[in-house]
Every structure is written in structure tokens, then in C-alpha cells.
Amino acid sequence: MIVGKSEWFTEQELEPNKIELMEKHPNITKNMYTSMEFVIIYDVLLIKCISASGRMHIRPVLFGVVLGALVVGIALAAVLTMYIKDRSNQDSDIIANTTTSTATTSTTTTTTTTTTTTTTSTSTTTTTTTTTTTTTSTSTTSTTTTTSAVPLSYIFWSFDSNFDDMYNVYNGIGMNGATFVSPGYTGYGSALFLNGTNSEYVLVSNYKDMTNTSLTWETWSYPINLDNYDNLMLGMCQTTSTSMCMYLMIRQNRTYFAFFNNDCVGSTIISINRWYHFAFVYDYIALTQYIYVNGILECTHNTSSPFEATNGAITIGAINNTGLVTPVAFWTGYIDQMEYVSRAKTALEILTDATLAAYYSFDDGSYYDLGPLKINGTGVGLSSTTGYVNQSILFNVSGAYFQAGAFTSLGVSGQSYSISLWVNKALSSSGGGTLVHVSGSANGTLWCISMLGLSSSDEIIGQSWNLSMVAIQGPILQLGVWTHIVTSYSMDNGVRLWVNGTLIGSSIPFTYSASSLPDWITVGTTFSAALSCAHGNVAVGQFYGMIDELRIYSRELTSSDVYALANP
Known part of the structure; x- marks a missing residue:
């Protein structure tokens, strides 16, 4: 006869088993521990049963062994599965650059069932048949972690009768009557036409993160009037402090690539009423700004810090400095084929873009x-x-x-x-x-x-x-x-x-x-x-x-x- 827990062992006898289990499997949760405690109790109980009586019949013992194996197997499978799941959840928080990995764990549980059938005939002979059936089930837990390289970010405004980005992510809104002129530099389609005297510009409200990265801005531009001190082709500003504003502009008839008090200034005198290809490049690794005019390098400037603005709208044809009610430094002229890519293009790439x-x-x-x-x-x-x-x-x-x-x-x-x-x-x-x-x-x-x-x-x-x-x-x-x-x-x-x-x-x-x-x-x-x-x-x-x-x-x-x- 199997008696109660208190008659066979004390809590002190169980504790070493608990401690050993928890040390080997630190990811076992409190809920899982209840099942494990039962398994430990049952194992100790079974051993005491066998030790207490050498006269214990084999069938009850065998039944106990089988049932114990079943319980232990199921419990261990559950523990291992939940352990793997827990590790999987930890691994999913790890971000790699360009790796794809798949981890697959198979857990096999073997269940043995003993069935005893007793048949009694009209005679006094009793035949007992014992059938043992073994069932094997396999559960598989697969953990797949897929990470990819951070893709290049790309923006392109063709200005073919709309203000939309080619990928419909950084679409603009024409402000104060901004319109188009045909054809654009390409000889087909149209270009953006801004009249600065009417405070016309394009607002792109969707924030573009350009912090701590290399970048290239390119555009075909046709200035009609450069009378302003600053004539903005594109701007983005969080606050008027060092490296918190970006200006792509013509200042006093020269190209100007500015991070606010962290600037590159071109040398060519820009004339009105003609098309120019402007390229503004920032190499984050080298901490260097570059300006190209028609594919020719104009300026190289080592910056004290990269661009660091973490918010702010992009404005095309003006700049909206923080705290101002309306933008300033409006562009008067055409802008076409404006492009951004989150890498520093080479001099040969810029030359090709400008002259092919x-x-x-x-x-x-x-x-x-x-x-x-x-x-x-x-x-x-x-x-x-x-x-x-x-x-x-x-x-x-x-x-x-x-x-x-x-x-x-x-x-x-x-x-x-x-x-x-x-x-x-x-x-x-x-x-x-x-x-x-x-x-x-x-x-x-x-x-x-x-x-x-x-x-x-x-x-x-x-x-x-x-x-x-x-x-x-x-x-x-x-x-x-x-x-x-x-x-x-x-x-x-x-x-x-x-x-x-x-x-x-x-x-x-x-x-x-x-x-x-x-x-x-x-x-x-x-x-x-x-x-x-x-x-x-x-x-x-x-x-x-x-x-x-x-x-x-x-x-x-x-x-x-x-x-x-x-x-x-």
C-alpha cells in the first residue's frame, strides 16, 4: 500500500533535488516548477516503496515504473520545450546585420502502455494475456531568426506635375501656389516652378532621419533670381544650433552646404537663367562635406560633427527655422529631378549623373x-x-x-x-x-x-x-x-x-x-x-x-x- 507523503519523506529530502534542477535549468518558471516537484515527489516515493518491502509484487512495481516514466517524460518534454521557447524569445531581441539562422529542436517522448486482459472460460481455467504497446511521438520546436542589412534609403522627386516621392513615402504639398513648368531639364515631363516673391515652397512633413549617416542630395536647378542673401533649394531644421539644421542653397551667388555653423562653401559664381547640376555629399566616416557643380568638385570641408537633427520637416525652396511662423530664404526658379540616397556617392558617380x-x-x-x-x-x-x-x-x-x-x-x-x-x-x-x-x-x-x-x-x-x-x-x-x-x-x-x-x-x-x-x-x-x-x-x-x-x-x-x- 502506498501511503501519504508525510509518512515516507520530509521536505528536507526533496530540497536537494529541487536545487539541483533549478541550477541546471535557470529558465524554469514558477508554473513549471509545480510539475517538477510532483515528479521529484513521485520518484522518491517510488524508491521508498521498493526499499520498504522486498515482497512487493512485480506487477504493481512494473506499473509504477511505467507510470513514472510516462510522467517524467512528459514533464521533461514540457520543460525543455518551454526552455527553448524562452531562449527563442531572448534571441529574437538580438539584431544582426546580414545573417539568417534557423535552429530546430526535436523532442521525442516514448509512452509505454501495458494492457492486461483476463478471459474466463466455462472451465475453471483462467488465461491472462498481457499486451504492451509502445507509442513514440515527436514534437519539433523551430526557432527562425531572420535579420537583413539595413537598406539604403532613397527619395526621388521627378516633379512631373506632382509633388510626390517616387515611392510615395515623402510626398510633398505645394504651398502658396507652387506649380510646374514644362518641359523640365529632361526635355519631357515638367519641373517644379517656385516664385519666391509669393513665398512658394513645397512642404514634406514626413520626418526623414538623416542623423549620423552618410548622404547625397542631387538636383537640377535653374535660378531665375538670386537677389536674396540665401536662396534655399532644400532645408531641414530642428533648432538653430550647430549641426541641427541642414541647408542646400545659394548664398551670395555661391553654393552652400550647411549643418549650421558647420559649413562647406563653393567657389563658382552661379548665374541666373541656366540649368545647373548640384550635388551635396556628406561622408559620415570621414566627417567630410563635399559640393559638386556640374560634376566638378567645388568644396571639401571637414565637419566638427555630423548632422544631428532628430525632428523637423523638409522644405523644398525655403527653410523653416525653429520658432518662425513661416519659412524664409525662398527660391525663385525651377527645380527638377531631386534625389536623396543614404550613402556618399563617389566623384565618378556624381560626374556621370551630371554629364551623361x-x-x-x-x-x-x-x-x-x-x-x-x-x-x-x-x-x-x-x-x-x-x-x-x-x-x-x-x-x-x-x-x-x-x-x-x-x-x-x-x-x-x-x-x-x-x-x-x-x-x-x-x-x-x-x-x-x-x-x-x-x-x-x-x-x-x-x-x-x-x-x-x-x-x-x-x-x-x-x-x-x-x-x-x-x-x-x-x-x-x-x-x-x-x-x-x-x-x-x-x-x-x-x-x-x-x-x-x-x-x-x-x-x-x-x-x-x-x-x-x-x-x-x-x-x-x-x-x-x-x-x-x-x-x-x-x-x-x-x-x-x-x-x-x-x-x-x-x-x-x-x-x-x-x-x-x-x-x-
């Missing part, structure tokens, strides 16, 4: 612009074929052409430019052909010249305009062979022609007389409406062959630039 007007790889028959402005093109009568790099476009029917526009920089007098492409003229074609026709309209007219083409004897011609044609004549184009050609212009070097990475010639310095319009390029032909345009030494007409890797720049390429393009 378009890049058409023509891979897979695509006319998509891979440059920053996304001036996508169209094609008529073209097909895709093997190129010098991947695929090219094939001109093999009369009237075939590629066209893209509009390019603001090509329409600016005195503005440097470069055009780069690979050409492979068909063996069966006759002499001459238009490679690149530039015009003030999509039909090839208004202001219009053949900027790059072939003479009647297939000599390569690069040309520009200064109230008359200024041309450089190069070698005869080899038929059926890929040839790399660059024509460029700058006020210092005039028009230049490069073939396969080699400078063929330069003109005398002159000022490029442009259309004052966003220009279009037509590749491979000259439209009938444009036959009266200025063609110089180019024998205009249909080009037959292949063209690949077309790039348009708003700067003069250097010899190393040209060499790299000629040797991809």
Missing part, C-alpha cells in the same frame, strides 16, 4: 536610356542584331532611324558636349550617310545640323556650328568593320574627332551657337523636311549598317575617357 545625358546600349532591341535622365528613344524600320557589345541596331531598309529627345544641354550655346558610338557600315552600301542629325524639333527642322556623318567617299566627318559649319574630316570608314567614333566640343578645344581612341584633329577655339531649345537627335537618316538644314561635308541620306553603344554627354570627353570607350 543618355546611354543607349541597344541590347535585346531596347531603346531604353540607361543614363540618369531616362530619355528613352524610339525606332522605325530597325531590327536587333549582333553588336560590338552584346546587341546593336541594324539599318537595312530605307527610312530606318532611331530618335531620342529632348536634350536640354545640346541646346545651350557654348555648352560642351560629346557623342560616342560604334559603327559598322554594310559592305554593299554606297558612299555617304547620316550618323547623327541634331535639331530643335522632332521632325528634324528648326535649328538643325548634321553633327556626325560620312562624306560621299565615306570619310568620317565631325561638325559643329558657329554661324557656319566648323568641321573635322577623318579617315575613310572601313566597310564591314566595327569602328569607334567620338565627336566632341568645348570652348577651349573647339570641335574634335576621335577614331578608335585616337585623336584625329581639333578646330580652333570657338563658341558653339546652339538652338536655345531642347534638341532632338535622329540617328541613321535625315528626314526629307530637314534636307535644307546645315550639312557641311556630310553626304546626307540613309545609313546602311549597324550602330551600337550610343552615348551623349554634356561635357568634353578626355583622352582617357575616349580610350576607355574604344576599349570596352
Whole structure:
């Protein structure tokens, strides 16, 4: 007979078992401890039962052993499962940068059940059958912790007839009549138009955390009036103390990148009524501010501290200093393609953003612009074929052409430019052909010249305009062979022609007389409406062959630039 707890053992006998268990498993909770105490009590009770009587029948003992094993197994499984869960909860608070880990624990519980069946026949014989069934169940606890690298933060306002961020996170509200002008710098869509005399600006109320991080702000801006002492393109201010306000502005006709009393000042005098590309970069690791104007480094300044404002609205075209009823230092002019990224862009990236007007790889028959402005093109009568790099476009029917526009920089007098492409003229074609026709309209007219083409004897011609044609004549184009050609212009070097990475010639310095319009390029032909345009030494007409890797720049390429393009 099994008797009560007090008759078999004392609390002092149980305590060592409790202490040992709690030391081994410190995560066991109070609720779990009640079950464990029962298991300990039962084990001690069972041992005392066996020790007290050597005459105890085997069946009760066996039954006790089995039942004890069952209870212990279930209790331990519960303890282990809850222990793992507790550890899992602790692990979920640990944040890593780029790791994904999965921990899986399997707990197997074996339950043995003994069934005794007694059958009695009409005779006095009794048969007892004992059946033992073992059931194994497995429970699995999986803990998966997934953490990822902190993604780059990105904001982009195209200002194409709205104030929205491309990702609809930092959408703005036009204040006091802020509106748009068409086209924008890209030659399509629109740009933000702010009249500072009316206190117009854009309010972005959603706070953007830029504290203790690298960052880059870029924008195309066109100032109409710079009479204010400060002319804000973008601002954010928590309080007027060191490193608590950010200003991207023109101060007294110079670029200014300020964290308030922690500032970088440019050197170039900014003029009105022309487009500029401005880039403001902060390298948090180096604690350094940078200003770039049209891709050229203007200022480098080591800061005493990073930007530290933890609240405040972004204002485009003004600054709202803390405590002021309305913003101040309003911008008068256009702003387009404003972009933010939470890293410090390199000088080469900034130069590309500022001066690569378009890049058409023509891979897979695509006319998509891979440059920053996304001036996508169209094609008529073209097909895709093997190129010098991947695929090219094939001109093999009369009237075939590629066209893209509009390019603001090509329409600016005195503005440097470069055009780069690979050409492979068909063996069966006759002499001459238009490679690149530039015009003030999509039909090839208004202001219009053949900027790059072939003479009647297939000599390569690069040309520009200064109230008359200024041309450089190069070698005869080899038929059926890929040839790399660059024509460029700058006020210092005039028009230049490069073939396969080699400078063929330069003109005398002159000022490029442009259309004052966003220009279009037509590749491979000259439209009938444009036959009266200025063609110089180019024998205009249909080009037959292949063209690949077309790039348009708003700067003069250097010899190393040209060499790299000629040797991809």
C-alpha cells in the first residue's frame, strides 16, 4: 500500500533535488516548477516503496515504473520545450546585420502502455494475456531568426506635375501656389516652378532621419533670381544650433552646404537663367562635406560633427527655422529631378549623373536610356542584331532611324558636349550617310545640323556650328568593320574627332551657337523636311549598317575617357 507523503519523506529530502534542477535549468518558471516537484515527489516515493518491502509484487512495481516514466517524460518534454521557447524569445531581441539562422529542436517522448486482459472460460481455467504497446511521438520546436542589412534609403522627386516621392513615402504639398513648368531639364515631363516673391515652397512633413549617416542630395536647378542673401533649394531644421539644421542653397551667388555653423562653401559664381547640376555629399566616416557643380568638385570641408537633427520637416525652396511662423530664404526658379540616397556617392558617380545625358546600349532591341535622365528613344524600320557589345541596331531598309529627345544641354550655346558610338557600315552600301542629325524639333527642322556623318567617299566627318559649319574630316570608314567614333566640343578645344581612341584633329577655339531649345537627335537618316538644314561635308541620306553603344554627354570627353570607350 502506498501511503501519504508525510509518512515516507520530509521536505528536507526533496530540497536537494529541487536545487539541483533549478541550477541546471535557470529558465524554469514558477508554473513549471509545480510539475517538477510532483515528479521529484513521485520518484522518491517510488524508491521508498521498493526499499520498504522486498515482497512487493512485480506487477504493481512494473506499473509504477511505467507510470513514472510516462510522467517524467512528459514533464521533461514540457520543460525543455518551454526552455527553448524562452531562449527563442531572448534571441529574437538580438539584431544582426546580414545573417539568417534557423535552429530546430526535436523532442521525442516514448509512452509505454501495458494492457492486461483476463478471459474466463466455462472451465475453471483462467488465461491472462498481457499486451504492451509502445507509442513514440515527436514534437519539433523551430526557432527562425531572420535579420537583413539595413537598406539604403532613397527619395526621388521627378516633379512631373506632382509633388510626390517616387515611392510615395515623402510626398510633398505645394504651398502658396507652387506649380510646374514644362518641359523640365529632361526635355519631357515638367519641373517644379517656385516664385519666391509669393513665398512658394513645397512642404514634406514626413520626418526623414538623416542623423549620423552618410548622404547625397542631387538636383537640377535653374535660378531665375538670386537677389536674396540665401536662396534655399532644400532645408531641414530642428533648432538653430550647430549641426541641427541642414541647408542646400545659394548664398551670395555661391553654393552652400550647411549643418549650421558647420559649413562647406563653393567657389563658382552661379548665374541666373541656366540649368545647373548640384550635388551635396556628406561622408559620415570621414566627417567630410563635399559640393559638386556640374560634376566638378567645388568644396571639401571637414565637419566638427555630423548632422544631428532628430525632428523637423523638409522644405523644398525655403527653410523653416525653429520658432518662425513661416519659412524664409525662398527660391525663385525651377527645380527638377531631386534625389536623396543614404550613402556618399563617389566623384565618378556624381560626374556621370551630371554629364551623361543618355546611354543607349541597344541590347535585346531596347531603346531604353540607361543614363540618369531616362530619355528613352524610339525606332522605325530597325531590327536587333549582333553588336560590338552584346546587341546593336541594324539599318537595312530605307527610312530606318532611331530618335531620342529632348536634350536640354545640346541646346545651350557654348555648352560642351560629346557623342560616342560604334559603327559598322554594310559592305554593299554606297558612299555617304547620316550618323547623327541634331535639331530643335522632332521632325528634324528648326535649328538643325548634321553633327556626325560620312562624306560621299565615306570619310568620317565631325561638325559643329558657329554661324557656319566648323568641321573635322577623318579617315575613310572601313566597310564591314566595327569602328569607334567620338565627336566632341568645348570652348577651349573647339570641335574634335576621335577614331578608335585616337585623336584625329581639333578646330580652333570657338563658341558653339546652339538652338536655345531642347534638341532632338535622329540617328541613321535625315528626314526629307530637314534636307535644307546645315550639312557641311556630310553626304546626307540613309545609313546602311549597324550602330551600337550610343552615348551623349554634356561635357568634353578626355583622352582617357575616349580610350576607355574604344576599349570596352
